[in-house]
Structures are given as C-alpha cells and as structure tokens.
Amino acid sequence: MRRGAETLFFGSYTNKIDAKGRLATPALFRRALDLERVNAIYCIPSTEEPCLDCGGVDYIETLMASITALDPFSKERRSLERTVTARTSVVSLDKEGRINLPEHLLGHARLNGKALFAGLGHSFQIWNPDEFAAIVPDEEKIAGAAKLSLRNPTPSETAP
Amino acid sequence: MRRGAETLFFGSYTNKIDAKGRLATPALFRRALDLERVNAIYCIPSTEEPCLDCGGVDYIETLMASITALDPFSKERRSLERTVTARTSVVSLDKEGRINLPEHLLGHARLNGKALFAGLGHSFQIWNPDEFAAIVPDEEKIAGAAKLSLRNPTPSETAP
DNA sequence: TGGGATAGCATGGTATTTTATGGGCGGTCA
C-alpha cells in the first residue's frame, strides 16, 4: 500500500460546477489518489452532516476491511453494510480530472454552483462552501480544546 | 527517520517577497528539510497568532500521526482534521528554493513585502517581520521565567 | 598577508507547462 504524506489530502479548494454538472478535482488531490489503479473517487453521503466523505481505492479498501472484520451475521455489520456500502457511489474522472456527481449526492451535500474540497488526510470531504463556512467557528472551538489534550509528539516517538 | 541537529531549524532570516510572490527559503532551512523525499513545505496558519507554522514531511507526518491516533469517528478528530489538515497548504519549492504562498496564507500572516523565518527546532514559523519584532519583548520575559524550570538535559536524551 | 578566483545565495526576468473551465460532437437509452 502507498504511504507517506505525499499521498494524503491537504488543504481546501473551491471549484465550480459547470453547466453540465462537471466538477474539477483539485490537482493536488488527483496526485494523492491512486488513479493508476482505479480511475475513480468513492463518495459516501455523511450520516451526520450535509457533505460527502470521499477518497480513492485505498480509502474504501481500508473502510471495507474494518467492516468485514466484524462478525458476518451481526446486526452492526448488516447496518454498516447497508448505510455505508450500499450508499457508496463510484464516480469516475474524465481526462481533465473532473467528476460528475449523481443527483442524490448533489442533494445531500446541498451543492449548487460551487463545491469545496476539504482535505482530511486519508480522505476528503465535499461541501457546499457556505455550509462549510458556517460550521467553522464551532469546529475551531472543539479543535482548540482537543489540541490541548494532544501530547506533544517528538520524532523519536514515531520513528521505527 | 532522519534525526540530529542538522535536521533542525535554527536562527531567524528575513527575505524579500518579490513581485511574483516568490519567497526564498533560507539555505540552512532547506538543508534541514527532507526535500529529497518531498520537495515541499507544509504551512498551517496558526490559530493563536498571525503567523504560519511550517515544516517538512517529517513535521507533518508527526502531526498527522498524533491526529490519526485519535478515534476515527470522534468529534475531536474531525474538528482537528478540518481546522488543521484542511487548512494546511503544501507549497513546493522551485529549483532556487523559493516558495509561493497562496493568498489566504499571506493574509493570515499579514505579509506584504518581507517575511521572517523563525527557527523553532523541529518546525519553523513565518512572520511579518514587524509583527514578530513587536512580540519579542514579551516572549523574552516568558522565556526568562521558563528557563528556570528547564531540567538540564544530557546529550544522551537527544542524541541518536 | 593580501587580492583575485570561487562558490553559495538571494533575487530578477522569461519561457513553458498545468490547471480550471468552457464548449462541441457523436453515440445511447428512454
């Protein structure tokens, strides 16, 4: 599996959705995706928020692995399969790196003319830029508190 | 992982931002960065101060490691990802070691014609030189008091 | 010891490539 910071999603980018419903994926994200392996992005409507959880093959494989690790007949696994696996859309990229989101995903994320890509490391989210801006103040408060509880890591602690 | 004092950021340097927005990274900092691995600097707008927290791959991987150590679906992790990862810009260096900061980072650090690089050991900060000069007296007072509580470190604690 | 050659660095300008975005054309399926 590919690893390292160069395969992670960093930063935020706002792109336009054109008249034909096409949306350009940020160039930096395209490089983080393993498009050689699968020329597609996997999109899952978030259950908690009006946004889409997205990633490449690596992302969906990791997610599937954690679901299939559960007992095959457990209630949890079945509902996870239904809410996650069944809702996941595989959207492929055209030669210019654009995707075409299906109607129900556009609706879920309340997207109209523009879309914001927010890098979350191993995955990224797609938001309506206005909705995203609205949650930022709350996010900052939570993150500010969470930061205090993060231990200050030193390189030697993470070294192999 | 690379270690030792030759990979640390020491000293302060003030460089010019040219008409095209290019800013030369101090040569000593370029050597501390692991540019062979990833030819880029990771910049995060500080939440507390008008400056940018910066470092190389090692720096961001250490930071990401402490975030991914949190429960994947916790509110804290999500907020950290959105306020830290999503705001992190990956700026690449040209052959001469210059970077081109995006507009929102220039704004956050209130940079116009010049930028000051302040080495912090494993990371460094980029400041507007005037803003930095303004906080120095206060910093000296705090540091003077903090020094008294520093244990006397032995070389073996930091050496490989 | 002194002075010229040298190497490294910040900085400046120009050319080339990427990238986001726009539109056209031919199939396909209802």
Next chain:
DNA sequence: TGACCGCCCATAAAATACCATGCTATCCCA
C-alpha cells in the same frame, strides 16, 4: 426526439521550470 453521457479539443490564467545577475563571504596561493 431529446436529455444525457463519455470523449475530444480550445483557452486564459496561474503555477512552475529554466536561465541570468549581482552580492558576499570564503578559500587559496602567491
């Protein structure tokens, strides 16, 4: 037929690579 999809190409702006200059500090050898 007409909405829609995948494909191809066009373009303007922005990002990036490439090449040039001047300064400074260092080194080396007479």
